[in-house]
Amino acid sequence: MRREHTIADRVTNSSLWRAVVRHGYPDTERNQALIIASNVFLHLHPVKIKRYATKVTYTFCLGGLSFFMFLILVMTGVLLMFYYVPSTTQAYQNMQDIEASVTFGQLMRNMHRYAAHGMVIAVFLHMCRVFYTGSYKPPREFNWVVGVILLFLTFLLSFTGYLLPWDQLAFWAITVGTTMAESAPLLGPKIRFLLVGDNEIGQATLIRFYTLHVIFLPLAAALMMAVHFWRIRKDGGISGPL
Numbered sequence: 115m116r117r118e119h120t121i122a123d124r125v126t127n128s129s130l131w132r133a134v135v136r137h138g139y140p141d142t143e144r145n146q147a148l149i150i151a152s153n154v155f156l157h158l159h160p161v162k163i164k165r166y167a168t169k170v171t172y173t174f175c176l177g178g179l180s181f182f183m184f185l186i187l188v189m190t191g192v193l194l195m196f197y198y199v200p201s202t203t204q205a206y207q208n209m210q211d212i213e214a215s216v217t218f219g220q221l222m223r224n225m226h227r228y229a230a231h232g233m234v235i236a237v238f239l240h241m242c243r244v245f246y247t248g249s250y251k252p253p254r255e256f257n258w259v260v261g262v263i264l265l266f267l268t269f270l271l272s273f274t275g276y277l278l279p280w281d282q283l284a285f286w287a288i289t290v291g292t293t294m295a296e297s298a299p300l301l302g303p304k305i306r307f308l309l310v311g312d313n314e315i316g317q318a319t320l321i322r323f324y325t326l327h328v329i330f331l332p333l334a335a336a337l338m339m340a341v342h343f344w345r346i347r348k349d350g351g352i353s354g355p356l
């Protein structure tokens with residue numbers, strides 16, 4: 115006897131539902147195996163990968179390198195936090211002390227700075243690769259959007275970190291950056307005030323940029339990266355050659 119289609123059946127069979135949850139209810143052994151094998155948490159590595167996905171020249175591992183830079187930045191950043199104080203009267207001296215007196219301090223600071231430059235370059239080149247191989251096309255259009263958010267977060271991390279040494283370069287770079295934001299139509303002055311936290315760059319700006327740099331932006335980036343990697347698995351691994 116044929117079973118009547120319930121509303122729940124219709125929802126779970128719709129293409130929108132299937133785009134998010136790829137497999138049906140685990141009612142048969144085959145469905146159970148499919149769900150476990152495709153679940154990122156229950157089965158971290160994919161069950162199978164395509165041959166071209168192992169070819170270095172297809173991706174140049176630029177996404178992986180971006181992630182590697184991010185990990186270096188988190189590790190060296192946490193170590194720098196043991197010494198850095200986000201105060202306009204102490205920050206610059208702190209940076210000098212980290213370089214001159216702290217064991218491996220100069221190495222940590224340089225690793226943090228060069229990895230930051232490296233991450234911006236790697237993320238940009240990764241985006242170019244994705245565009246060049248046409249990997250933004252369905253079913254990966256959502257992951258492209260996640261990628262654009264990651265690109266913005268990377269730029270914002272770089273921009274907020276630039277102010278923290280509180281040297282002349284930092285001060286004037288942020289003056290230029292926030293004045294550019296001010297020239298945006300309509301909301302420009304409000305955006306500048308939101309960024310600077312005052313009428314001119316000072317303690318309010320430093321603490322704002324510091325909090326964004328060490329808490330909000332890294333957490334947002336880590337969350338978005340988790341979504342990005344999960345989507346790669348769900349979209350059937352990385353795309354094939356054109």
Ligand code: HEM
Binds near residue numbers: 180240247254262264
């Ligand atoms: C923090 C930044 C980012 C990280 C850590 C990251 C990481 C990754 C990794 C590890 C891959 C697997 C393939 C590979 O290594 O190339 C990948 C693929 C992908 N990424 Fe990113 N990504 C980032 C930013 C971006 C940006 C800016 C875009 C585009 C605007 C983007 C779009 C994509 C797409 C569409 C794929 C699938 C490519 C394919 O199937 O060939 N990602 N990403």
